[in-house]
Structures are given as C-alpha cells and as structure tokens.
Amino acid sequence: AQSVTQLGSHVSVSEGALVLLRCNYSSSVPPYLFWYVQYPNQGLQLLLKYTTGATLVKGINGFEAEFKKSETSFHLTKPSAHMSDAAEYFCAVSRYNFNKFYFGSGTKLNVKP
C-alpha cells in the first residue's frame, strides 16, 4: 500500500529564508516520487520527480528534493524563498506499472516580506 504524509499544513518563512517542506511516504516497492505546486484557481504543476538514479533531484524555480530511502522521505527545499513561491505544495507517490498517484494533504507556503 502507498501513502503520503506531509508534516505541517501551513509553513511560513521570510523572503530570502530557507524553504523546507516535509514529505514521508510508505511504499511496499521502490517508489516514484513527485512534488507538485498549485497556485490559486490553477491546476497542479510539476516541480520535480524522482524515479531512479541520483537521489538529489533538481526542479524548476530553484527547488530540489532528496530521496532518502532509509528515512522514507522526499523533503522539498529551496535555499532562498521568493514571494512568488507562495502556493500550496503537494507530494505524491506512484510506482512501477501503477497508474495512479497518491497525494499528501498539501502544505501551504506563506512567504513574508
């Protein structure tokens, strides 16, 4: 069975500060892991994904995430927050030959000036 836990439904950071959004997953087999961002009244946009290979994955807008199998985590980071990063972020898990995503409940990021 697959499930995704995002710790912290709301995270607030100051502009220029480090962004850290947490995601832990459970999966019976090696997972595929995704981070999506959702702006108000818009669909989900892919930030980055991990399938195989290098465990540190770089995405768009300066975001990156590291797959840590031993910790079953895939936390999203960005060194310096920008006002335009304010949005809701969703972590999702899938796996080989499995045609659905399981999403976490989301984390709303607020960026203070």
Place this chain on the structure above:
Amino acid sequence: GAGVSQSPRYKVAKRGQDVALRCDPISGHVSLFWYQQALGQGPEFLTYFQNEAQLDKSGLPSDRFFAERPEGSVSTLKIQRTQQEDSAVYLCASSLAGTADSGNEQYFGPGTRLTVT
C-alpha cells in the same frame, strides 16, 4: 502548446441534479485520470483510462459516478443525483504513456469546482 482543459470551471448544482464535467487532455496523450480534491485535502484518485478503455475505477465513491472516454480523447465525468458531499474540485490529468513504468508525469487541468446546494 495547449494543456489540459476542463469545462465548466465552476458548476453550482442543486441537490439531486445530474452534472457532467468535461476534460480535454493534451493531444496524443494515452492516459487520462480523474481526481477529486475536497477542500483542504490533496487530490484523490477516482478513475483511469488508457485510450478508450477504463482500466481502473476503484476510486469512484458510488455508482452515482460514471466516467467515459468513448474515442480515446475527450472524457466526461458524470455525477447523478448530486449530494452535498460531492462538492469538491474535480481534476483531470493526462499522461503521454500508457503505464507509469518510467514515472511519467501527469499534466493537470485547472479543475472544475462543483458546489452542491
């Protein structure tokens, strides 16, 4: 290029009415997915099509929910006799490949916000 489009963007229905939600996937995408996103929650899987074949409908909450994709492109999600608990955003996504064997990205539409009064 054009992304996934959904219509209508907003729908208000009285309890008991039937509704139909449309999804136009990206041209050439084999896979199509429907998700339900309740307020404050992440999307939850409803159903999946590979071309015109509905291969997984395990997430449909009741037999009032029905989805089709007759020609392997446009899809319609129909909800009969709507109930207040059906109020949610319904998201459609499409993917190029037929399986998730390489972790294929799903491209999402903007969603249809359904409010049942």
